[in-house]
Amino acid sequence: MLSMVLSMMSKGIYGKASAVIIFVLISTAMLVAPIAANAATVTVTAYPTQNVSNLVINDTVSVIFTYPANSFISRQLSGLNYSMQLSAINIPKNSGAFESFQNALRQGNSSITLLNMSITESKSLVANATALIIKRSTIINAWVSGIFNKTPSGRIMGNFGWKSFKVDSRLDVDFNGHSEDINFIGNSFFAPMGGKLLIMSLLMSDQLEALSHISTINFSAFNTPLSQWTRTYNPSTNMTSFTKSVPVETLFTASLSVNNNTYSIRAVSDPSYTLNVQGYAVANGNTLILTSPPQTNYTEYAAVVVIVVIAVAGAAIYLRKR
Numbered sequence: 001m002l003s004m005v006l007s008m009m010s011k012g013i014y015g016k017a018s019a020v021i022i023f024v025l026i027s028t029a030m031l032v033a034p035i036a037a038n039a040a041t042v043t044v045t046a047y048p049t050q051n052v053s054n055l056v057i058n059d060t061v062s063v064i065f066t067y068p069a070n071s072f073i074s075r076q077l078s079g080l081n082y083s084m085q086l087s088a089i090n091i092p093k094n095s096g097a098f099e100s101f102q103n104a105l106r107q108g109n110s111s112i113t114l115l116n117m118s119i120t121e122s123k124s125l126v127a128n129a130t131a132l133i134i135k136r137s138t139i140i141n142a143w144v145s146g147i148f149n150k151t152p153s154g155r156i157m158g159n160f161g162w163k164s165f166k167v168d169s170r171l172d173v174d175f176n177g178h179s180e181d182i183n184f185i186g187n188s189f190f191a192p193m194g195g196k197l198l199i200m201s202l203l204m205s206d207q208l209e210a211l212s213h214i215s216t217i218n219f220s221a222f223n224t225p226l227s228q229w230t231r232t233y234n235p236s237t238n239m240t241s242f243t244k245s246v247p248v249e250t251l252f253t254a255s256l257s258v259n260n261n262t263y264s265i266r267a268v269s270d271p272s273y274t275l276n277v278q279g280y281a282v283a284n285g286n287t288l289i290l291t292s293p294p295q296t297n298y299t300e301y302a303a304v305v306v307i308v309v310i311a312v313a314g315a316a317i318y319l320r321k322r
Contacts, residue, residue: 043056043274044274046147046148048279049156052145053145053147054143057217061135061185062135063185063189063265064133064268065263065264065265066130066264067130077127077196080193080196082124082192084123084192088173091119097172098114101167105165107162108161108286109146111149112144117141117142119139121180122137136189138216147160156289158290163286164219164223165217166215166217166218166219170184184213185216204263211252211254211265219271226242226275229273230242239279241274241276244273245273251266251268252267254266280293
């Protein structure tokens, strides 16, 4: 499907194919995109000559609430087990979620344009005698344009100053009539607890209020120049990759002591980033420059081949004389 999209847009850096057809093809491609399952990740695949890029964002965050065994809360929460998944394909461009996400990207590059986005959200909840763990994974699959431009000399350059984006507002998504905020750790996050949330709130209301202001779609930890990321080039696929990981992030932590018993709550994430660029790309700060790959030096290889041939021929002559 992607090859069809790129083929239709291959006439110059700004494709001239029908916008309606491209919209349909890109939307369909999102339906079959793979969904990551574990740590928080951002995977960008950029196609400079077509001036489009695919963003697959797995915003995964876990909240861990610990409590003493045999406490009242332990008896109420132990044994809880819940999971769910929601999907919203082709978020409307006039929706608050679409506009908020595009605005977050534009903080680092005012030229970037969000073409399409789809969202899949999954949650899981499990509790035992001493801990409750709620995990939310939100997959944002989006296509953007406006990252690359062509200089008068014909060189293609890309502005990736937006890569460390952070969404500072709610992202309320309509999942077939059911609205969920997929960004903050608020009521939507704790919805799987149902009435059990009241028990937790009575004890740690101040901590939960502070936690509700934490934005999870936050990749500001990657606000370092691309030129400092790990870079590799694969000549067989003609793809340049830039990668970076950061240590496990504690987004929030708080504890409370009641009658010599300690209760704690924390939110954690484990993010990593991969940027794949079609072509041979080098980074200057957050700017990517497309250039020709270095010529392979075949002289050394030829010398090795000659030596091997001479050695084999010598061995053959020796064996024949024997």
